[in-house]
Structure formats: C-alpha cells, structure tokens
Amino acid sequence: MPFPKFDLGPWLAYGRRVIRLTYAGVKSKHTSQLAAGLSYYFILSLFPLLIAFAAGLALVPLPHLFDQILTLMGRFIPSDSMGLVRGVLRDVISPHGGSILSVGIVLTIWAASGGVAALVEAVNVAYSLPDTRSFVRKRLLAIGLMFAVGALAVVALALMVLGPGFGGWVAEKAGLGAVFVALWPYLRWGLSIACAVLSIELIYMWAPSARRPFRTTLPGAVIALITWLLLSSGLGLYLRNFGKLNKTYGTLAAAVALMLWLYWTAFAILVGAQFNAETMKTQDTATPTHEQPKTTPASAA
Numbered sequence: 001m002p003f004p005k006f007d008l009g010p011w012l013a014y015g016r017r018v019i020r021l022t023y024a025g026v027k028s029k030h031t032s033q034l035a036a037g038l039s040y041y042f043i044l045s046l047f048p049l050l051i052a053f054a055a056g057l058a059l060v061p062l063p064h065l066f067d068q069i070l071t072l073m074g075r076f077i078p079s080d081s082m083g084l085v086r087g088v089l090r091d092v093i094s095p096h097g098g099s100i101l102s103v104g105i106v107l108t109i110w111a112a113s114g115g116v117a118a119l120v121e122a123v124n125v126a127y128s129l130p131d132t133r134s135f136v137r138k139r140l141l142a143i144g145l146m147f148a149v150g151a152l153a154v155v156a157l158a159l160m161v162l163g164p165g166f167g168g169w170v171a172e173k174a175g176l177g178a179v180f181v182a183l184w185p186y187l188r189w190g191l192s193i194a195c196a197v198l199s200i201e202l203i204y205m206w207a208p209s210a211r212r213p214f215r216t217t218l219p220g221a222v223i224a225l226i227t228w229l230l231l232s233s234g235l236g237l238y239l240r241n242f243g244k245l246n247k248t249y250g251t252l253a254a255a256v257a258l259m260l261w262l263y264w265t266a267f268a269i270l271v272g273a274q275f276n277a278e279t280m281k282t283q284d285t286a287t288p289t290h291e292q293p294k295t296t297p298a299s300a301a
Helices: 009-028 031-057 065-073 079-126 135-161 164-174 178-206 214-241 245-286
Strands: none
Touching (some): 009 245, 031 245, 079 245, 178 214
16 A cells, blocks of 8 residues: 655745745844843843742752752853853852842842843734733733743753652652653653743743734744754854953953843744744735635526
8 A cells, every 4th residue: 555645845835935034024123133132131130030049949958959050051151151140149149148038039020020021022023913911911921921931941950950860769759660760861851841942932822912822832932942052052162162252341251241142042032933923924824715605696587
C-alpha cells in the first residue's frame, strides 16, 4: 500500500512569507527603538525583582538555591554584568537582613510592574491593537504577569539547577521506579524549556487588549526563546572575544553590557509577538469568506 505523499512546497512558501512579513513589520513598527525603551524600564525593574526573589527563595528548604540560580544566569548574562548584579544584591540584602522581604515586595510591585506595563504596550504595538484599558486595569494586569512570568522563570532555572539526586529523591517519596530516575536528567531539561516557553506565552496571551488563544501564540513564544538564546550567546561570545567596552565606557562597561543584554531580551520578545501577528494576519487572509448566494425571486409565470 503506497504511503500518501506530503507536499512541503505550500508550507515552505507559507513560512517564507511569514518570515518576510515579520521582518517588514519589525522595521515598520520600529521594534528596535521599542526594545531600547523597554531595556530602560527593565533595568529599573531588575534589581527590586531579584531582591524580592532572593527573600522568597530563602524560605525554600534548598541550600544556596538563589546563589545557584545566579550562577546559572551567568551563562546568559555577560560576566561583567553578572558581577555588577551580584555586587548590588550583596550591598542591598546584607544590611537589611530579614526585613528585606517586605521592602523588596513593595519595590517589586512598584518598579517591576512599570517595566511589565511598558512591555504590555509594546506587545499591543506589535499586534497593531489599540489599548483602551484603564490605567488601573493595565497596572493590575502587569502585576499579575510579573508574578506569573517570574514564577515560571524561577521554576525553569531551578529545574536546571537541580541535579540527578533530586530525581532520586522524588522517586523515593512518590514511589516511582528506576525508569523515572533514569529519565529525570532529560525530563528536567524538557520541563525547564516548557516553563520558559510558557512564561513568554503568557505575555502573548494576556498582554494584548484582545485575548489570543494558546495555539495561535505558541509559535511566536518558541521563536522568541530561540532568538533570545541565540542573541544572548552571541552577545556573550562577542564581549568575551572582541568587545572591549571598558576601553570606551570605563567603569560603566558592566552596566552598558547589562543594558545590551536587556535590549536583546526585549527585542526577542517583540520579534516573537510580531511573528504571531503576521501569522494570524496570513491565516485570516488565506481563509476565504464564504458569502451566501444571492437568490432572485422567480418571475411570475
């Protein structure tokens, strides 16, 4: 029995068209300038957010979890910038001790929600949607996104930190067999990637003024994650081998490198949003509208 033939031609043509339209949309909507503005808001939000997470993760019964997460973040953030982040956190957290939890949460709600609110506006620009929601509603949405996306990001990083021993502990407590222990190194990476994609997916679903279904925004979330990984790795490779920011910016080199990384992060998120917007436009134009045939009354005999 012959297998049915699967023609890749239309799919390749569709993919090329969407990529071409995404590139045109990124240029026409000044995505690069929007990402530069978002990097300013992100830098204001980053340290209060990390301070609050440091206080919250201190309650988790895993020793040095936050330090391990920072070490893992150092794989994506430029090394000089990571040193700056560690220095600021050390100076802020150490003098306050236990009281930093309440202070950190207050600062995070005010500062980080401002950065997410700016991201919500930028995503609506990518989707070409007017945003008529009130300031209070948008700020509450930004706070909800901040906690949801932040929690998923922490889970993704924590899964990468947890080693094979954690799989054995879970198998022992839950009564799972040796198969789970053997598969755990692969499961934890798969779950980590799934949490990272879902964190971006929530932005694409909740940020637009008109809600989008999950299946229509998932491709953009995957594109954004891949773009972010490539840009972060490329930036780190360039700064380690070619870029000498300290010769130009002196003591500000670490801060400039951090701004560059945040810029590429915002740019990757907006590229994914633009990809989703163009995908939905292409699907809408490709779907024919079936009109009802007009009937003319029969003439009297």
